[in-house]
Amino acid sequence: MVRLDSAGDVLLAGPAVRAAGGRGAQVGLLCGPHGEAAARLLPGVERVHVWDAPWVGFEPPDVASSEVPLIIDELAGQQYDRAFVLVSFHQSPLPTALLLRLAGIPWIGADSVDYPGSLLDLRHQRADNCHEAEAATELLAAGGFGLPPGDDGRLQVRTPPEATALTGAAPYLVVHPGAAVPARAVAPKVAADAVHVLHRAGYRVVVTGAAAERALTAEVSGYGRYALDLGGRTDLAALSGVLAGADAVVVGNTGPAHLAAAVGTPVVSLFAPVVPAERWRPYRVPTEILGVQDAPCAGSRARRCPVPGHPCLDSLTGDDVLAAVRRLIDPTAEVTA
Structure with a gap:
């Protein structure tokens, strides 16, 4: 799973993460540095990968060719067999999909209004005015991963600490x-x-x-x-x-x-x-x-x-x-x- 934006965006990906893991799959989440703390709160996330992508964020980093092989090698080492790229309605998943292809991931799905060439196996179209959390779960369902039985699709985090x-x-x-x-x-x-x-x-x-x-x-x-x-x-x-x-x-x-x-x-x-x-x-x-x-x-x-x-x-x-x-x-x- 990929959600490269901020903490709130990662929290909205939580139901989709649970859908991905509902058939016993081991779920890794690739996120940006501003989303890392949220990623570690999500039930169902087994492994967190952090990368500051130059195409997202309020202050994106400069493009650095030395950084790209590192994240490709990190993802390739996990031998993931599927990836879903979650993006907002105005974002393109294709730069991330290229990264995942270079990491050897054989199947990739995403919402995309742009022609994906060979970058996506599932090019999904989200419904108009769909809530971001629902758009993510609908993408997962289109790829064959529905929410587990009894999961109502609400946002969740691991048990909050006593405050x-x-x-x-x-x-x-x-x-x-x-x-x-x-x-x-x-x-x-x-x-x-x-x-x-x-x-x-x-x-x-x-x-x-x-x-x-x-x-x-x-x-x-x-x-x-x-x-x-x-x-x-x-x-x-x-x-x-x-x-x-x-x-x-x-x-x-x-x-x-x-x-x-x-x-x-x-x-x-x-x-x-x-x-x-x-x-x-x-x-x-x-x-x-x-x-x-x-x-x-x-x-x-x-x-x-x-x-x-x-x-x-x-x-x-x-x-x-x-x-x-x-x-x-x-x-x-x-x-x-």
Whole structure:
């Protein structure tokens, strides 16, 4: 299996991984460095290969001829007999398929709108507006690998660790204000207002973020006045435990949204429409989508907002978030500021 993008993309590949292993196959996963931690959380992955491919990622590496033989030799040494290349609807699987052919893999399947020549044995066409997780499982099914009996196709990770030592006792909400793509992140003041309003409404709030986001999580938590600040204190596995213990997670379209779905926690999705929600929304968990979905940036795939003021997300208020939280976890409560 191949999924070369970020952690969220790898998490969405989880059901397809389980389909691949459902007939007793040993499953290896080739991923990029930003997806490695997620790959190691997926049930059914026996072996993880990591390669920073020059045709994916936000800051792709330069093409280096010395690197290519190394990954080819690594894959060839495992003697895989089939490969599925998972890509987003706008990506080509063909550079990866060429790499796999050179590694001696005799059968390769992928979604592809481009003519594949001899690179693919299965050239599959995904359904229009198909969710990324469903597109992956449909590709596997077309190649003869359906989900195992009793597998409902939801996202999963290995058992999340106990997080009470980090979070304190439940109940609590998680607000994760950052995003890998700037266009998909709310302004700090919007996230801070949400935390303040949730705190004032009586909810205990935990703010999470990566080590590089410590200044952001400190600001959003009110410097500890309104929320517990866990910025920089969790790796992806520990974050899965924090999210699993939450009543709901407030998060943009970024990896932790899919991690929340994988541990079954409801999501208030602050969703910028630069990519379609039907393809990227939290998968098969209770979800409230906030954000102007018909904003001028819709479908642009922009990494930085092309519209002054970032109106699709920065028009949201803390009261909007409070109302969405209550619709998810306490629909009988009266919504007051």
